[in-house]
Amino acid sequence: MQQTSWLAFSIDRSAKIPVFEQICAAIRGRVVSGGLTEGTALPATRVFATELGVSRSTVVTAYEQLVAEGYLRSRQGSGYAVCTISETEPNPSPVPSIRPAEDTALPPIPFEIGQPDTRLFPHRQWAKSVARVCRTNPEAMLAGGTSFGNPALRQAIAAHVAEWRGIDAAPHQVIVTAGSADALEICMSVLAEAGDQIGLESPGYLPARHFAKMRGLKSVYMQIDDQGAELPLGTPKFVVLTPSHQYPLGGAMSPGRRLEFIQCAESTGAWIVEDDYDSEFRYAGRPIPALAGFDRMNRTIYVGSFSKIFSNALRLGYLIVPDILLDRFRAAIKRSGVKASYMPQQALAEFMTSGEFYRHLRRVRRVYGERRKHLVDQLSREFAMFGTFEDHQAGMHIAFHLNDGLSDKTIACRASDAGIAVQPLSALSGKPYSMNGLALGFCGYTEDEADSALEKLKTCITKSVG
Amino acid sequence: MQQTSWLAFSIDRSAKIPVFEQICAAIRGRVVSGGLTEGTALPATRVFATELGVSRSTVVTAYEQLVAEGYLRSRQGSGYAVCTISETEPNPSPVPSIRPAEDTALPPIPFEIGQPDTRLFPHRQWAKSVARVCRTNPEAMLAGGTSFGNPALRQAIAAHVAEWRGIDAAPHQVIVTAGSADALEICMSVLAEAGDQIGLESPGYLPARHFAKMRGLKSVYMQIDDQGAELPLGTPKFVVLTPSHQYPLGGAMSPGRRLEFIQCAESTGAWIVEDDYDSEFRYAGRPIPALAGFDRMNRTIYVGSFSKIFSNALRLGYLIVPDILLDRFRAAIKRSGVKASYMPQQALAEFMTSGEFYRHLRRVRRVYGERRKHLVDQLSREFAMFGTFEDHQAGMHIAFHLNDGLSDKTIACRASDAGIAVQPLSALSGKPYSMNGLALGFCGYTEDEADSALEKLKTCITKSVG
Numbered sequence: 001m002q003q004t005s006w007l008a009f010s011i012d013r014s015a016k017i018p019v020f021e022q023i024c025a026a027i028r029g030r031v032v033s034g035g036l037t038e039g040t041a042l043p044a045t046r047v048f049a050t051e052l053g054v055s056r057s058t059v060v061t062a063y064e065q066l067v068a069e070g071y072l073r074s075r076q077g078s079g080y081a082v083c084t085i086s087e088t089e090p091n092p093s094p095v096p097s098i099r100p101a102e103d104t105a106l107p108p109i110p111f112e113i114g115q116p117d118t119r120l121f122p123h124r125q126w127a128k129s130v131a132r133v134c135r136t137n138p139e140a141m142l143a144g145g146t147s148f149g150n151p152a153l154r155q156a157i158a159a160h161v162a163e164w165r166g167i168d169a170a171p172h173q174v175i176v177t178a179g180s181a182d183a184l185e186i187c188m189s190v191l192a193e194a195g196d197q198i199g200l201e202s203p204g205y206l207p208a209r210h211f212a213k214m215r216g217l218k219s220v221y222m223q224i225d226d227q228g229a230e231l232p233l234g235t236p237k238f239v240v241l242t243p244s245h246q247y248p249l250g251g252a253m254s255p256g257r258r259l260e261f262i263q264c265a266e267s268t269g270a271w272i273v274e275d276d277y278d279s280e281f282r283y284a285g286r287p288i289p290a291l292a293g294f295d296r297m298n299r300t301i302y303v304g305s306f307s308k309i310f311s312n313a314l315r316l317g318y319l320i321v322p323d324i325l326l327d328r329f330r331a332a333i334k335r336s337g338v339k340a341s342y343m344p345q346q347a348l349a350e351f352m353t354s355g356e357f358y359r360h361l362r363r364v365r366r367v368y369g370e371r372r373k374h375l376v377d378q379l380s381r382e383f384a385m386f387g388t389f390e391d392h393q394a395g396m397h398i399a400f401h402l403n404d405g406l407s408d409k410t411i412a413c414r415a416s417d418a419g420i421a422v423q424p425l426s427a428l429s430g431k432p433y434s435m436n437g438l439a440l441g442f443c444g445y446t447e448d449e450a451d452s453a454l455e456k457l458k459t460c461i462t463k464s465v466g
Numbered sequence: 467m468q469q470t471s472w473l474a475f476s477i478d479r480s481a482k483i484p485v486f487e488q489i490c491a492a493i494r495g496r497v498v499s500g501g502l503t504e505g506t507a508l509p510a511t512r513v514f515a516t517e518l519g520v521s522r523s524t525v526v527t528a529y530e531q532l533v534a535e536g537y538l539r540s541r542q543g544s545g546y547a548v549c550t551i552s553e554t555e556p557n558p559s560p561v562p563s564i565r566p567a568e569d570t571a572l573p574p575i576p577f578e579i580g581q582p583d584t585r586l587f588p589h590r591q592w593a594k595s596v597a598r599v600c601r602t603n604p605e606a607m608l609a610g611g612t613s614f615g616n617p618a619l620r621q622a623i624a625a626h627v628a629e630w631r632g633i634d635a636a637p638h639q640v641i642v643t644a645g646s647a648d649a650l651e652i653c654m655s656v657l658a659e660a661g662d663q664i665g666l667e668s669p670g671y672l673p674a675r676h677f678a679k680m681r682g683l684k685s686v687y688m689q690i691d692d693q694g695a696e697l698p699l700g701t702p703k704f705v706v707l708t709p710s711h712q713y714p715l716g717g718a719m720s721p722g723r724r725l726e727f728i729q730c731a732e733s734t735g736a737w738i739v740e741d742d743y744d745s746e747f748r749y750a751g752r753p754i755p756a757l758a759g760f761d762r763m764n765r766t767i768y769v770g771s772f773s774k775i776f777s778n779a780l781r782l783g784y785l786i787v788p789d790i791l792l793d794r795f796r797a798a799i800k801r802s803g804v805k806a807s808y809m810p811q812q813a814l815a816e817f818m819t820s821g822e823f824y825r826h827l828r829r830v831r832r833v834y835g836e837r838r839k840h841l842v843d844q845l846s847r848e849f850a851m852f853g854t855f856e857d858h859q860a861g862m863h864i865a866f867h868l869n870d871g872l873s874d875k876t877i878a879c880r881a882s883d884a885g886i887a888v889q890p891l892s893a894l895s896g897k898p899y900s901m902n903g904l905a906l907g908f909c910g911y912t913e914d915e916a917d918s919a920l921e922k923l924k925t926c927i928t929k930s931v932g
Contacts, residue, residue, distance in 0.1 A: 118609055121608060121609075126604065127599075127601070128600070130596060131596075131601070134600070138592065142587060143779065178781070181802065181803035207801065207802065310608075312804070313607075335676050336676065337647035338781060339648055341782070341806070341810055342780065
């Protein structure tokens with residue numbers, strides 16, 4: 001009872017404000033009022049969670065949010081402590097609060113896939129990087145680039161993929177795009193023409209199918225087995241693969257299968273587009289190097305994204321392109337126009353080189369790891385009678401395969417009515433392959449939010465039985 | 467000789483640094499060193515130009531650049547005076563200099579069309595707007611929007627088109643896009659499917675033809691007469707028009723022709739996409755209201771752009787969409803993904819509402835007006851034997867029609883070899899219509915740069931005769 005004396009408060013479960021935000025608000029208030037002074041250790045997460053009657057990960061989320069905002073710092077191996085506000089910011093800003101803007105209040109939708117938790121984003125640190133550019137190099141927000149993007153960012157990306165993805169590429173091979181969807185569209189306009197075949201995974205990423213259809217490309221689907229995508233039939237001009245973490249099923253492609261794809265591309269003159277959409281999120285073991293590194297950027301075009309680590313709102317992704325294709329990519333971008341905003345690029349480069357980016361990445365990986373574990377535990381315990389799943393200890397969602405007799409589309413419809421967003425695997429499948437299951441994102445919301453959503457999901461599934 | 471005593475210096479014409487930048491550097495140096503004190507009047511532009519042996523517009527460009535940077539202010543009707551640096555910025559920033567980044571040194575290419583002079587951009591004022599967002603509302607850079615964009619920016623755009631373009635639209639009808647090319651692509655994906663007919667102007671905007679082809683749409687071309695585009699044959703799902711200032715010829719569509727298009731759209735259920743790409747630039751008379759205002763947003767989708775006023779690097783444009791189409795636009799954007807970066811949007815909204823945007827617009831309009839006049843004078847004087855042109859006192863380029871026997875494509879090739887970028891009108895034409903002429907941009911470079919480019923162009927044309 002000793003620790004509760006100074007930080008105890010009661011959680012209002014009937015309030016519209018999420019529990020973790022109530023914890024944040026209480027701590028923020030005490031830091032600002034001076035009740036919590038610099039260096040004070042916060043209660044251990046397990047202890048505090050028990051005291052408040054919430055899950056441990058809710059407390060972790062709240063603490064990490066406050067680290068992101070600059071109220072707390074995490075001490076290596078020994079919990080969290082209070083920062084003074086002046087320690088983090090020379091001119092204290094008005095306290096950022098999570099307030100919905102008019103007509104835009106979009107709370108996170110439980111299970112929506114590919115959505116990071118933007119509430120964890122270090123808005124202040126990002127604002128500092130941007131403000132630094134404003135102060136020291138304002139022109140770099142609008143001038144000094146080519147159609148391939150800002151030189152400093154291209155350099156930071158080359159360094160990032162070298163360290164994180166095992167890709168040895170020069171900055172001149174990096175093209176900054178307006179997210180990975182833009183990157184995929186550019187690849188399609190360079191590598192194939194109307195009537196050509198292309199290979200897509202089934203199940204796979206829906207926008208790729210949409211872009212292919214819009215361009216009159218013929219999609220040949222590749223089934224996924226336990227080694228990853230199978231080689232496609234026909235003679236596609238290029239294949240789109242997710243070898244590090246198959247979308248949406250989650251496994252990694254075996255080294256043997258990778259080699260088969262590379263050899264096949266070499267012998268037929270085809271290209272491999274590697275969509276490495278969420279590879280930074282692995283929760284155990286070593287990262288799985290990119291296919292592009294294995295291939296030494298010979299037949300592979302690499303697509304990376306900042307949306308998962310950062311926020312969809314930034315709209316920045318990138319391509320890494322073999323030298324021999326650079327002129328064709330330049331011409332295609334010239335024809336269609338650059339879509340990527342130049343303005344955030346210098347600040348993002350500084351955010352990456354200053355290390356803030358990686359601090360954030362480690363932080364969210366820790367939180368998402370907890371959330372994944374929670375979802376895995378709940379699914380094992382409460383959903384085993386409805387189907388099966390594999391835990392690949394990676395990514396941002398889990399693919400849950402439904403037993404026969406349960407229709408993923410029916411359940412997804414019911415779930416949508418109940419305010420949750422499960423993705424039916426059958427909708428992501430291409431002919432002649434089909435799958436029956438649900439992709440459940442676990443990153444964008446807290447454990448508490450997950451628990452109430454899982455209850456709703458269970459009701460939806462139960463109603464669909466028989 | 468009196469005035470030269472304190473500001474005289476010699477221009478180095480052999481230096482790689484443009485003449486106007488040499489003038490800027492000299493004045494900047496004296497302001498920073500204290501040699502020019504607050505309130506000191508600069509020499510009148512004509513006087514100073516004569517002294518230095520440069521054209522008047524070079525001096526105007528240099529002065530305006532320094533106004534943009536905060537070293538000078540323009541005094542209504544009475545020239546320019548020195549500001550102290552502290553007057554413009556509480557914390558003086560390092561002096562911004564126009565330095566090419568590595569591998570990206572892209573000097574303006576004379577005559578390139580649609581290119582604003584980014585050297586005139588008020589980088590500091592823009593940086594202030596961005597820094598203010600960083601300080602007061604950092605989350606607004608990444609959170610709080612919908613797939614249609616930032617609420618504050620949508621509101622600022624609605625106010626802008628009401629005042630400048632005579633369009634009465636609510637903020638919820640505004641969709642922020644990644645430039646006007648993205649806006650056009652979204653329109654195409656919403657309003658037509660593969661195999662459908664669409665109407666495009668001939669000559670017209672090349673990317674529109676490219677996007678249509680990529681989507682399997684059949685382009686029906688509309689010839690341009692002295693009233694603007696003629697009604698298309700066939701039954702297009704939509705037509706793309708540039709009624710305020712035909713691209714690339716330059717005339718405005720007559721009221722009678724506007725009404726015909728609106729009536730035709732109403733009776734056939736077709737849509738009008740109004741591409742209002744550079745309508746803010748009129749150098750005489752009153753602005754020509756948008757077709758969308760005339761039509762009261764009934765059958766017209768309006769496409770606007772910030773690239774011409776601001777910079778291509780921002781990559782922001784917008785759509786204004788009739789209420790009845792909003793759901794279809796929302797679904798299309800969801801399918802393809804948002805391309806517009808959210809990050810600059812709040813700052814741009816503040817830049818607009820603070821009036822900086824309009825100060826910049828008035829400033830560049832003054833400079834571009836001078837440059838247009840210079841080009842018109844030179845063409846009348848030196849190029850009359852090669853062809854004819856009309857001066858519409860608007861836009862960012864002039865269409866010069868070549869006499870028979872001169873091939874625009876041949877001249878454009880030669881010009882490109884000589885480092886200038888004239889656009890052949892024949893390349894912008896669609897079957898069965900063709901035109902022979904050159905579109906000459908006049909905004910992106912100074913009068914001095916124009917003079918040497920015009921000499922080169924004259925050589926290219928002379929060589930093509932006979």
